[in-house]
Amino acid sequence: MSDPQQLSTQEREQGTQFAPRFDSRGLITAVVVHEETKDVLVVAHMNAEALALTRETGRVHFWSRSRGKLWLKGETSGHYLNLREIRVDCDQDALVIVAEPAGPTCHTGEQSCFYRRINPTADDASALVKVKT
Amino acid sequence: MSDPQQLSTQEREQGTQFAPRFDSRGLITAVVVHEETKDVLVVAHMNAEALALTRETGRVHFWSRSRGKLWLKGETSGHYLNLREIRVDCDQDALVIVAEPAGPTCHTGEQSCFYRRINPTADDASALVKVKT
Numbered sequence: 001m002s003d004p005q006q007l008s009t010q011e012r013e014q015g016t017q018f019a020p021r022f023d024s025r026g027l028i029t030a031v032v033v034h035e036e037t038k039d040v041l042v043v044a045h046m047n048a049e050a051l052a053l054t055r056e057t058g059r060v061h062f063w064s065r066s067r068g069k070l071w072l073k074g075e076t077s078g079h080y081l082n083l084r085e086i087r088v089d090c091d092q093d094a095l096v097i098v099a100e101p102a103g104p105t106c107h108t109g110e111q112s113c114f115y116r117r118i119n120p121t122a123d124d125a126s127a128l129v130k131v132k133t
Numbered sequence: 134m135s136d137p138q139q140l141s142t143q144e145r146e147q148g149t150q151f152a153p154r155f156d157s158r159g160l161i162t163a164v165v166v167h168e169e170t171k172d173v174l175v176v177a178h179m180n181a182e183a184l185a186l187t188r189e190t191g192r193v194h195f196w197s198r199s200r201g202k203l204w205l206k207g208e209t210s211g212h213y214l215n216l217r218e219i220r221v222d223c224d225q226d227a228l229v230i231v232a233e234p235a236g237p238t239c240h241t242g243e244q245s246c247f248y249r250r251i252n253p254t255a256d257d258a259s260a261l262v263k264v265k266t
Contacts, residue, residue, distance in 0.1 A: 013241060018251055018260040029176055031164050038171035040220075043162055043227040055253065086253075087173075088261065089246035090239050094176040096247045106223050108146060113222035114229045118151055120188065120219075127151040128221065 013090045021093040022048060027063060032097045032105070034112075035084045039133060041105040042073075042113045046095070058083045060099055079103030146223045154226040155181060160196060165230045165238070167245075168217045172266060174238040175206075175246045179228070191216045193232055212236030 007019055022028050027045040034041055046054065050061040050070055060081035064071040074080035085098040106113040112133035119129050140152055155161050160178040167174055179187065183194040183203055193214035197204040207213035218231040239246040245266035252262050 016259045016261045018257040029162060031173055031176060033173060040164055040166060040173070040229050043164060043222060055251075086251040087247040087264070088249055088251070089176060090241055090243075090248075091246075094246075096173050108223055110223075113224075113227075114220040115223070116221055118188075118219040118221070124151040126149045128149045131220070 012092055018088060019092055020048075020051065020088065020095070021091065023093070027065075029094045030060075030062065030097050031094065032060060032081055032099050035098050035100045039112050040114050041081070041099070041101060041111070044073075051095075054083055054097070055086070060097055073105075074102060077103065077107075079105065081105065145225055151221065152225055153181075153184065153221065153228070154224065156226070160198075162227045163193075163195065163230050164227065165193060165214055165232050168231050168233045172245050173247055174214070174232070174234060174244070177206075184228075187216055187230070188219070193230055206238075207235060210236065210240075212238065214238065 007017065011017065012019060020028050026047045029043065030046045031043050032041045033039065044062040045065060047063040050063050053061040060073045060083055062071045062073060080102045081099040082102065083099055087096040104111050106115065110133055115130060115133045116128040117131050118127045140150065144150065145152060153161050159180045162176065163179045164176050165174045166172065177195040178198060180196040183196050186194040193206045193216055195204045195206060213235045214232040215235065216232055220229040237244050239248065243266055248263060248266045249261040250264050251260045
């Protein structure tokens, strides 16, 4: 396998080699979507170890930036995200993780972390409206 | 309006005030999803100006990290992303932008930047499989 850092733009963007690009902090953005509803459940980050563990165990792992540690999603709540598929974008610096959630994904108890939308006609001070997720 | 930086965790996570948290670079992650198919089209970043212009013009703007400049998506291709809705996550450090794309979103000509999935039984050197988007 060629060194991922040595891939040409065309190889990276249109080839078959999976060569994720971690940023200067060693992280890649991971967008988790629900297998059935396709709702975006959570946006978080993975380091190489979290990505490897996700692929090995079939359960989504992240790197928690706030806690500075590896994070098996659901490790305390039991609300695991069971891996179904990983997609990568053209320049391989973001992942879409298709998953089946074992419970609410958001720590607030909502199914998705994105449970509020902006009301475009309201002031920002009172713009957020809860949506069903 | 209270200062967004002064919000309590509960106010930020469960309140009605839109108070996006830009990171140390002044950026927030924006996940654009297709209004109808719900496919994730692109993951990019917005600074405060890009977010403001998106809301004002109804066309999605980003901050291009590679070019270091504001970026109206579609400004050269005509493939604008027409804004339909903005959602924010619990801790207000990521946005989901629901949009109607005026053409293929990916610069490769694909509808979505996430047009490759990982074949879990293949070596990484040849793991990426093109999917229909």
